[in-house]
Amino acid sequence: MLSTVIERPKAGWAWAPEEKSSATLAASIGYTGLPPTETAMADILFSEAERRLTLDEGFRQRPALGAALTLTGVTPNSAVWRDLLQALQSAGHGEEVRVFLIASIFGGTGASGLPTVARLLRHEIRERGLESRVKLGAALMLPYFAFPAPPPGEGPSIRPDSTTFLIQARGALEYYQQLFRLEPVFDSVYLLGSDPLIQLPGYSDGGALQANPPLLPELLAGLAAVDFLALRAPADGRTLAVGTSDGDVVGWDDLPYSDGGGLKLRAEVGAMLRTAVAWRERYASALVGDAWRGNRREAWFRTHLSATGADAVGSDACQRAITLVSRSMDDMLRWFVALNRAGAGAGRRLGLVADDILARDWASADIADIQLASGLGNSEFRRLVPPNTGPSLADSFSRLTYGRRVDGGVGLGALLAALRQACLEGVIQGAQG
Missing domain, CATH: 3.40.50 (Rossmann fold)
Known part of the structure; x- marks a missing residue:
């Protein structure tokens, strides 16, 4: 998640053979x-x-x-x-x-x-x-x-x-x-x-x-x-x-994933979804604007953000990054909600994410109209990714608070990497001091 380096093409992000709006x-x-x-x-x-x-x-x-x-x-x-x-x-x-x-x-x-x-x-x-x-x-x-x-x-x-x-x-x-x-x-x-x-x-x-x-x-x-x-x-x-089973529910086991199968894919995507929800529920609001000043003595802040200087969080560059991360996280959650609700067609339904927890009813065809829910509790956080339960919001907070900084991580990136590890199912591995 957020680890792939993307280079901007010289021709621009998008190209079409004919870009003039009224060309014939x-x-x-x-x-x-x-x-x-x-x-x-x-x-x-x-x-x-x-x-x-x-x-x-x-x-x-x-x-x-x-x-x-x-x-x-x-x-x-x-x-x-x-x-x-x-x-x-x-x-x-x-x-x-x-x-x-x-x-x-x-x-x-x-x-x-x-x-x-x-x-x-x-x-x-x-x-x-x-x-x-x-x-x-x-x-x-x-x-x-x-x-x-x-x-x-x-x-x-x-x-x-x-x-x-x-x-x-x-x-x-x-x-x-x-x-x-x-x-x-x-x-x-x-x-x-x-x-x-x-x-x-x-x-x-x-x-x-x-x-x-x-x-x-x-x-x-x-x-x-x-x-x-x-x-x-x-x-x-x-x-x-590959194909789906005879049932009407398409789940993680039905998705082809050569690197460990559906269970591994579910674990990876589940960590991404939980990271987005945890960021939305707790950490974005704790860092945006001047809110970081009241949280800089928190253990998770000192461990994962203070290595580059606590004041760096208040810089214009970091605040812009926080805004972009929040926007990207919300867009990703909306995408999964829309996929789970409308992506399989008649006679089938998707069981990839508990979309009823993430968003309210959605009557439009435009993903931007999806209103994400807020104030998720521990039990809701645990069942975000069916069919099994994962860590609670309190579990992820505890893991982030008492865990070590991810090796090689710096600033906001280090916090996001550690938060993702804290949102993985089971015991967290790979964190280094």
């Missing part, structure tokens, strides 16, 4: 200025409705549109391509590098971008002779959700239609089968979906208005990334399959 395909390819032969080719490849489609809300299940713009956007001189190639440089010095791509194969944006970018990367890997040191993996998202038909009335000429997802996925799988036979692109591939499809309550053409709740297959895609990036040996052609 015709404008993006310079349709009006093309020579007659290229204009005729564009007329053959793209209908008039496709050429006039504004692209700020995605490619509306038209992968050909996305592929064309991705190829024009990912060029040797583009910042995003330089970022991708930068990831390969460490391999040139003998280190193993793993690149993991995630995209749906039943829509437009992901279905077009993933194979295009992957093939370009594989070409560069071969050209640089890095096949033995660069591993390329992907999670291909099969259809896992559906939404209502678009409402009648005015709207874009081309609109998403989830009734065609399965047909498009079949076509995409046939394409990938041929691609992998002729041109092996990925070292490992994870296929993820949902049967039956998870029904979403509302329709959106896309863009900022699309606010889907987190869904179980998306958590599984994250676990696939963890599995691939753990630097294990590739599957060497083996096909591995």
Whole structure:
């Protein structure tokens, strides 16, 4: 938790082939200025409705549109391509590098971008002779959700239609089968979906208005990334399959986690959830603003924060960090509440977290509208992560108070690391003086 170093790409945190809010395909390819032969080719490849489609809300299940713009956007001189190639440089010095791509194969944006970018990367890997040191993996998202038909009335000429997802996925799988036979692109591939499809309550053409709740297959895609990036040996052609049990409750034992199974995953995620709740209930309010002055003589404060000077907690930089940590913790709790309540679809329910303890009723599709509960007691804290009980809030406080500072930890980071250890189930191990 909060231990992964993330470097900001030069191209920015997010990139899209066409970022102009009102750009059409015709404008993006310079349709009006093309020579007659290229204009005729564009007329053959793209209908008039496709050429006039504004692209700020995605490619509306038209992968050909996305592929064309991705190829024009990912060029040797583009910042995003330089970022991708930068990831390969460490391999040139003998280190193993793993690149993991995630995209749906039943829509437009992901279905077009993933194979295009992957093939370009594989070409560069071969050209640089890095096949033995660069591993390329992907999670291909099969259809896992559906939404209502678009409402009648005015709207874009081309609109998403989830009734065609399965047909498009079949076509995409046939394409990938041929691609992998002729041109092996990925070292490992994870296929993820949902049967039956998870029904979403509302329709959106896309863009900022699309606010889907987190869904179980998306958590599984994250676990696939963890599995691939753990630097294990590739599957060497083996096909591995996982699924849920026959019951209607999906629990930790049903989640694939190669590093110790569902129980280990539950312990790790449970510690993260308890840390967020404990931070929210006790420690954020004890450190924010001038409140730290009244707590600097507390044993947990002196052990975990005084090494860099107690006054450092009151600095602008530390106060900003406290605010960011609080915001991140709350966002994570909201995400798990939304996942547990709406992420499995009809006929199934998730049993990953006691969401009734964490938040009030939630009627919106927007996670930001979830109101987190406060004032949790010891018994509620113990049963945050079913089916077993964990440490109480008093247990975690006692462990943090009388435990030793985590070896190598400094300042706020040392406190967070120690708090996470205090929230682990069972006896705390690994703390050093």
